[in-house]
Amino acid sequence: MNEKDMMELKERISQRINPRRYAHCLRVAEEAQKLAKTWAMDEEKAYLTGLVHDVARDMSSEDFLRIAKLANISIYEDAGSINILHAPVGAYVLNTEFGIDDPEILDAVSKHTVSAPGMSDFAKIIFLADMIEPERSWEGLDYVRELAYCDLDKAMYVSLEMIFHYLRQKKKYIVPTAQSAYEYFRCIVEEKAANQK
DSSP, X not given: OOHHHHHHHHHHHHHHSOHHHHHHHHHXXXXXHHHHHHTTOXXXXXXXXXXXXXXXXXXXXXXXXXXHHHTTOOOOGXXXXXXXXXXXXXXXXXXXXXXXXXXXXXXXXXXXXXXXXXXXXXXXXHHHHHHHOTTOOOTTHHHHHHHHTTOHHXXXXXXXXXXXXXXXXXXXXXXXXXXXXXXXXXHHHHHHHHHTO
């Protein structure tokens, strides 16, 4: 993407979300680019994906539900917050309104909230960039920051463990896809540990 197209895209994204969230997207884009460099992935694509990952975050609940129904996106009614739909709805918006059709970008955007078993490494770096961008300050996050640059699967496992701990404390629902992802990454981490003995 040339500089002019990138500037136009930034302008369009900045018009769809509030200034605080747009600043977050810029930080995620930069973190994703760094992770892509570390893991020998497409840095420009990682930056672009980080930039657009929250394109639907400020949409209304009504719009989330309308698009979810239109796009046949699963709705977790027990989740307590319709906002988790902003990831798959965002992928739909990027495809239909922005003309982004790269399956790797759309997949990573669609999975950046609840994750999924068998995520691609590219999807993992977008999830993790969102989790560890510099303004985030959750307890234990420095450990995840370290892991993101040396072991993506363990970083995913520890991230999900932290998220689940928070959700349980708040007595919030954990969606089945996220629970499956947690079990998937737990098995990978345990298998790696067993193989190192």
